[in-house]
Amino acid sequence: MTLKKQKALATGQIISDLCAKFVPHTPFSDLQDQFDLLLYRRRAELAAGRSSKARGIVLIGNSGSGKSTAMTHLFNRHGDLERLEPNKTKAEVISLAVPSPATLKHVGMSCLNAIGYPIRRDRTSGIIWELLQNHLRERETLFLHLDEAQDLHINRNEREVQSVVNTLKSLMQNPSWPTGLILSGMPALKDLLHLDPQLSRRFVPIHLAPISFTTHGNMLMEIIANYLDAAKLPMADGTYNSEFTKRLIHAGAGELGLVIEIIIAAIEEALLADDTSVGLDNFIAAFRRRSGCVDDLNPFISEDFRAVDARKLLAEVEEEEPDVLMPNARKRRRAA
Ligand SMILES: Nc1ncnc2c1ncn2[C@@H]1O[C@H](COP(=O)(O)OP(=O)(O)OP(=O)(O)O)[C@@H](O)[C@H]1O
Ligand SMILES: [Mg+2]
Structure with a gap:
């Protein structure tokens, strides 16, 4: 190996280790505390055979504030959280980025795809989300995390936005299996939640402020x-x-x-x-x-x-x- 290559290799190793570090900060502690509260309450309710409407967290910050990093770190540090893995049915948390274009149908299809149930494009949005709801129950999914969630709202007309609001609400309020939602995204995401008081009151906001x-x-x-x-x-x-x-x-x-x-x-x-x-x-x-x-x-x-x-x-x-x-x-x- 040439000297130049050796240096690139050594530098690459150090930089990769630095990039893997996580700096704790106050909004992350708040996120962690809030997530633990929701998780343990939900588990207690399930153990007692009680079902209630699920709640959620919305993590807001500008691009580069550290939303995706915070969410990944949150899930990674929870050793007891069953994550989506091949050949395992139970997945307490499912996490994915809202795809582009962020139509309701496309988002539903991506969620199904992420959990291993690809579906044909000719199904209606209603059928896709109903299927997803069933799979979330089968997989005992407590939380669905959608990153880049502001895209559910940006560039959508009023009717589409209302459908998004209704779909998110019905996931959280489903009587047989309510799924908690964690939405992370840019500040425009707040506007989506504020469209519906019933929806916004189910979410605890956490800000990664400048x-x-x-x-x-x-x-x-x-x-x-x-x-x-x-x-x-x-x-x-x-x-x-x-x-x-x-x-x-x-x-x-x-x-x-x-x-x-x-x-x-x-x-x-x-x-x-x-x-x-x-x-x-x-x-x-x-x-x-x-x-x-x-x-x-x-x-x-x-x-x-x-x-x-x-x-x-x-x-x-x-x-x-x-x-x-x-x-x-x-x-x-x-x-x-
Ligand atoms: N707490 C942290 N400790 C160490 N590095 C961090 C931390 N938070 C963010 N970073 C680093 O900052 C960069 C931006 O973070 P990230 O991609 O999570 O931001 P984001 O808010 O999701 O941005 P976007 O809205 O563009 O997706 C990444 O390189 C990430 O590694
Ligand atoms: Mg991000």
Whole structure:
């Protein structure tokens, strides 16, 4: 193996380990507490032979705030939760992303597909959701998690949105097997729930709110130290100060997940450059590589960094890159 390949391999290993780390935060603790409450109450009701209307959680945040990561971590840390697995009927949690286009029929078909019951396209939406309801009961599914759930609502006409509301309600209120819903998505998702008071009162909202220097300045210092420790690299002298933290938060468009991505990307730049510490130059290079922007727009350089629209810069580059494996796949980062 060439020296260059060896380095790529070693760097890849370190970065992959960093990407697998999970930073705990307050909304995640709230999510965890709320999920445990719903799960254990539902199990107790089942054990006692009681049935009640199911409840749900709605996790709201901008693109890059960390919704999908939080949901995956929540389910992974629950060792006692029976997940969907091949050759196993019981699946207490089923989790999937709302497909595109997010018509009611397509969403129902994707749910059936995810649990191993592909169905022909010529069935009506009503039949598909009734079948899904039966399968959820058979599989003893307590929670259905739909990620990217704002798409159930965006670009739909009034009649379609009403059907979505009715379908979600009937899943939760089904007398023979009520299924709890966990919806995660962008802030527009709130509008869907607010259309129907009966529906919205069944959901506990949890917000992955944007971060700021005042609320997260100290926490970020710890997060950076933690990631650098894991990569066995020190911070270059003189890099860390409140001005730097503000620029970092701005570069990540005020979203915790995006800020963490930039920290990891800066560490990667340092490793690739054989630097013995991580400094401002690495953060500058990381943002430049991700956004492709000129230095005047780089929040780590620009004097007037607050005027830079970092979300737009990061989103533009993602939308330009064609996905070779999934050319029709929706691009993940979107302008808020
Ligand atoms: N708590 C966390 N700890 C470590 N990394 C995180 C955390 N939350 C988010 N991230 C990282 O931030 C990035 C964005 O997170 P994620 O994809 O979950 O955001 P999202 O809110 O689902 O965005 P979108 O709406 O675009 O799907 C990912 O690279 C993820 O690994
Ligand atoms: Mg997501």
